[in-house]
Amino acid sequence: MKNILTILTTLFIIGTSFSQQTVKGKVVDSESKFPLPGVNVLVISDTTKTYGAATDVNGNFKITDVPLGRQQLKFSFIGYNPNIITIEVNSGKETVANVELEESSMEMEEFKVVASDNKEVANEMAVVSAQQFSVEETNRYAGSRGDPARMASNFAGVQGADDSRNDIVVRGNSPLGVIYRVEGITIPNPNHFSIAGSSGGPVSIINNKSMANSDFFTGAFPAEYGNSTAGVFDLKLRAGNNEKFEFSGQFGFLGTELLAEGPLSKQHRSSFLVMYRYSTLTLFSSLGINIGTSAVPGYQDFAAKFNFPLNNGGNLAIWGLGGKSNIDILISNQKDTSEVDLYGENTKDQYFGTQMYVGGVTYTHPLNKSTYLKSTLTTSLDQQNSFHDTISRNITSEGTFELLGKAQYMAYEFKTLRFSSATSINKKFGKKDVLKFGYVADYADYNFLDSVTTNSALQTYRYRWNSSGSYYSLQPYVSWKHKFSDNLVLTAGLSSFYYSIGDAFSPIEPRLGLKWDATKKGSFSFGLGRHSQAQPTYTYFYLNPGNSQPHNTELGLTYSNHIVAGYTHKFNKNLGGKIETYYQSLSGIPVETDSSSFALTNAGGGFSRLFPDTLQNTGTGYNYGVEVTLQRYFSGNWHAMFTGSLYNSRYVGSDGIERNTSYNGIYAVNFLAGKEFVIKERKTIGIGVKVTSAGGKRYGEVDTTASNLQGEVVFTDNNFNEYQFDNYFRFDLKLTFKANTEKVTHEIGLDLVNLLNTKNILSLSYAPVPGDPSANPIRENYQLGFLPIFYYRIDF
Structure with a gap:
């Protein structure tokens, strides 16, 4: 135990210089999931310097030397509605931001950007009673314990049934009516005990830590x-x-x-x-x-x-x-x-x-x-x-x-x-x-x-x-x-x-x-x-x-x-x-x-x-x-x-x-x-x-x-x-x-x-x-x- 504490202490004091980090990801069409080449990706939260990149033929982008902390990324592409997201950049891990852009129904050459983390869900067919949640939120919210269900109990119409468990009551319904799906499949109850x-x-x-939005x-x-x-x-x-x-x-x-x-x-x-x-x-x-x-x-x-x-x-x-x-x-x-x-x-x-x-x-x-x-x-x-x-x-x-x-x-x-x-x-x-x-x-x-x-x-x-x-x-x-x-x-x-x-x-x-x-x-x-x-x-x-x-x-x-x-x-x-x-x-x-x-x-x-x-x-x-x-x-x-x-x-x-x-x-x-x-x-x-x-x-x-x-x-x-x-x-x-x-x-x-x-x-x-x-x-x-x-x- 003493050796473990020594190792943790050593790791904690390693390094003294402030660093930057790489931000990368992939941009696809929200409905066909087809990669979008040529999308402009800019870091807009830092006004002292321009950071940006364009997606390649496979929709991938990479921006190097992005300052640490919370940053805003703007995604824009002709014929698509723009999007702005907030990310957190840390020195220990590269930040991955996979984004879907929605094609505009109008023929326009440019668009006015009005966005700010509006939490629109990934499912293109959902227009009501839907909420996107991120890994960051399950970490950030007090009392959530890194648990998706406990985090969801913060949403309107959702509450916990029991402090000792993460059963949730949705609009007065029994927790029996709640299901979990992964990759389109309903999975068994994903909880211990x-x-x-x-x-x-x-x-x-x-x-x-293994989840995406x-x-x-x-x-x-x-x-x-x-x-x-x-x-x-x-x-x-x-x-x-x-x-x-x-x-x-x-x-x-x-x-x-x-x-x-x-x-x-x-x-x-x-x-x-x-x-x-x-x-x-x-x-x-x-x-x-x-x-x-x-x-x-x-x-x-x-x-x-x-x-x-x-x-x-x-x-x-x-x-x-x-x-x-x-x-x-x-x-x-x-x-x-x-x-x-x-x-x-x-x-x-x-x-x-x-x-x-x-x-x-x-x-x-x-x-x-x-x-x-x-x-x-x-x-x-x-x-x-x-x-x-x-x-x-x-x-x-x-x-x-x-x-x-x-x-x-x-x-x-x-x-x-x-x-x-x-x-x-x-x-x-x-x-x-x-x-x-x-x-x-x-x-x-x-x-x-x-x-x-x-x-x-x-x-x-x-x-x-x-x-x-x-x-x-x-x-x-x-x-x-x-x-x-x-x-x-x-x-x-x-x-x-x-x-x-x-x-x-x-x-x-x-x-x-x-x-x-x-x-x-x-x-x-x-x-x-x-x-x-x-x-x-x-x-x-x-x-x-x-x-x-x-x-x-x-x-x-x-x-x-x-x-x-x-x-x-x-x-x-x-x-x-x-x-x-x-x-x-x-x-x-x-x-x-x-x-x-x-x-x-x-x-x-x-x-x-x-x-x-x-x-x-x-x-x-x-x-x-x-x-x-x-x-x-x-x-x-x-x-x-x-x-x-x-x-x-x-x-x-x-x-x-x-x-x-x-x-x-x-x-x-x-x-x-x-x-x-x-x-x-x-x-x-x-x-x-x-x-x-x-x-x-x-x-x-x-x-x-x-x-x-x-x-x-x-x-x-x-x-x-x-x-x-x-x-x-x-x-x-x-x-x-x-x-x-x-x-x-x-x-x-x-x-x-x-x-x-x-x-x-x-x-x-x-x-x-x-x-x-x-x-x-x-x-x-x-x-x-x-x-x-x-x-x-x-x-x-």
């Missing part, structure tokens, strides 16, 4: 996105540097990371990028830092991409990512009677592990100046396994827990192996029309096995899941984009979705979008769409007591009809605002055949699986609201953003009563701001803050008798979700220090999450007091308290 059927977890497997959609998304009713992460993996070997290392709360990238062949411009992370939470646990559990989580993950440019603009990429995690939550070791574990049950020891891997090959080729082909093949594995022991204990005369014994209670293993294919073709017809069509197909083998004790003394068990088999799905789609002019754009599409379990079929799902730039500063947008989604696979195969065959295999799809209207205004080049209002109608929600308040739309957050009774697709629901965003883009070394949403989320179960969904918080507000202070032109101190306020979690009346029988909190149907905990509040502060030496960049960061240690109530839990049957067995669980997250990063 994920529960079957969920979309979140405590720690993301996706490391932001990506898109996030919150509703009425284009036709190519299927099997989702709430939100879509469309993630991009970046290629490695194809000219220079570069390395990154990071040590911090979330793990020790190593990244390497560089050329495989400089002549053919092929490259590699590989990274690996291993958890270091053991160290923080030993320091007494509360991470929500006394157990020590262990996890490791990786990402890799091997990129091979081909002749005539083609490209072949071989990529993969994945991770493995495990945790032993031993409640039997607890002595303190006030201790509650956010990740476990208070009456059981749990041994839990997960695995998720996905690997694929992506081929892209601009067939000509108007046609672009993209095709991806992948294989993925998603697995969870858990073993639970019931414990019995007493309270000693000293007021501490005493373990009396434990017995085997439950064990399960869920595994899904999936093969996926996606192909799309973009075809331009002149300057005004673009047609995109393709498909996404999946074939999967599954194995679900779960048994639970029926008599702890005799150690007899029954199966709750005992199914294996296969299923497939197919989603063809077509989208059309028409420019009446550069100021008026229409997108329209049709999608279809078939899911073999239950023979579920949605034949036609129309999508429509319209954007009108009414003035130079203001634009209106409108979108609508019909979307469908299958249920979490394991929920189809639950075995009711006494049954030998699963009883929900005939479940159909859940449907969402979404309509959105918005207005965006540019006050000046650095300040913009947006307001959107929406209405979403839901049908086909699984509810119980018997009269009850149960609905699958309330599931999807936390660490609990569902044990559904017989279900039918007769539940309905609706969400509506208004969202406001006011953003000051990074300029003059500072940025700020305010987002607010006011919404209502309701559903009707099989008993015909309309209720609040479990995610109906009514409102959510975020304020973020950050400032960078440059010290002696080579060192930077950054300060960022985030303030969040949101409506409290929903709960109902507790059925104490049923809770005692089942060993968990059971709510009555009466007044279910009609009560609400106190409003949620959190203040985060992030501090960073960056030093650029001759060829090395050092960065130290400290993210102080919930700095004020505000006690926010998360849920109710079943925690009976041993030896005192008269005591209330229901207690309040709190969100994470103050959590300091630090890291040290080096790029060279």
Whole structure:
């Protein structure tokens, strides 16, 4: 350890002279993806000297000796709308800026440049409820922890469901409605310690250092996105540097990371990028830092991409990512009677592990100046396994827990192996029309096995899941984009979705979008769409007591009809605002055949699986609201953003009563701001803050008798979700220090999450007091308290 500290100290003080760096990238047509030669690229933020280059025949450019710090690049080309982006230039790594330019529908020889990081998404068919996010933002925003999902919770209409996890609630919808896509393929839940059927977890497997700028959609998304009713992460993996070997290392709360990238062949411009992370939470646990559990989580993950440019603009990429995690939550070791574990049950020891891997090959080729082909093949594995022991204990005369014994209670293993294919073709017809069509197909083998004790003394068990088999799905789609002019754009599409379990079929799902730039500063947008989604696979195969065959295999799809209207205004080049209002109608929600308040739309957050009774697709629901965003883009070394949403989320179960969904918080507000202070032109101190306020979690009346029988909190149907905990509040502060030496960049960061240690109530839990049957067995669980997250990063 002493030697490691010596090496890190030596690296930190190496080099004393201020340096410059290379900026390079590629410019292509936004719709055909065809390389654009002759594009002028200028650094416009430095007025003391002219830095620039023109793209070559393959659309590549390189600008040398660019000053360090944040710089603005202007891209201009005759016949195309110009673009201006902001980049960060460090001494330790070359900066890569890949840009897409949109062809103008008008015949003009020159254009007036009006741009300033307006965060337009990469998908050319999206005009509403879409947001681009960058790696820089996942690093810059306080409380984001380098996690795309936690960063997205800053957007209007999006909020976290649980501080200890990164599940997100989009416009009042269950996190079950959120999917992740990479290279056009829907991937398994990319989080450590994920529960079957969920979309979140405590720690993301996706490391932001391996990502390129990506898109996030919150509703009425284009036709190519299927099997989702709430939100879509469309993630991009970046290629490695194809000219220079570069390395990154990071040590911090979330793990020790190593990244390497560089050329495989400089002549053919092929490259590699590989990274690996291993958890270091053991160290923080030993320091007494509360991470929500006394157990020590262990996890490791990786990402890799091997990129091979081909002749005539083609490209072949071989990529993969994945991770493995495990945790032993031993409640039997607890002595303190006030201790509650956010990740476990208070009456059981749990041994839990997960695995998720996905690997694929992506081929892209601009067939000509108007046609672009993209095709991806992948294989993925998603697995969870858990073993639970019931414990019995007493309270000693000293007021501490005493373990009396434990017995085997439950064990399960869920595994899904999936093969996926996606192909799309973009075809331009002149300057005004673009047609995109393709498909996404999946074939999967599954194995679900779960048994639970029926008599702890005799150690007899029954199966709750005992199914294996296969299923497939197919989603063809077509989208059309028409420019009446550069100021008026229409997108329209049709999608279809078939899911073999239950023979579920949605034949036609129309999508429509319209954007009108009414003035130079203001634009209106409108979108609508019909979307469908299958249920979490394991929920189809639950075995009711006494049954030998699963009883929900005939479940159909859940449907969402979404309509959105918005207005965006540019006050000046650095300040913009947006307001959107929406209405979403839901049908086909699984509810119980018997009269009850149960609905699958309330599931999807936390660490609990569902044990559904017989279900039918007769539940309905609706969400509506208004969202406001006011953003000051990074300029003059500072940025700020305010987002607010006011919404209502309701559903009707099989008993015909309309209720609040479990995610109906009514409102959510975020304020973020950050400032960078440059010290002696080579060192930077950054300060960022985030303030969040949101409506409290929903709960109902507790059925104490049923809770005692089942060993968990059971709510009555009466007044279910009609009560609400106190409003949620959190203040985060992030501090960073960056030093650029001759060829090395050092960065130290400290993210102080919930700095004020505000006690926010998360849920109710079943925690009976041993030896005192008269005591209330229901207690309040709190969100994470103050959590300091630090890291040290080096790029060279």
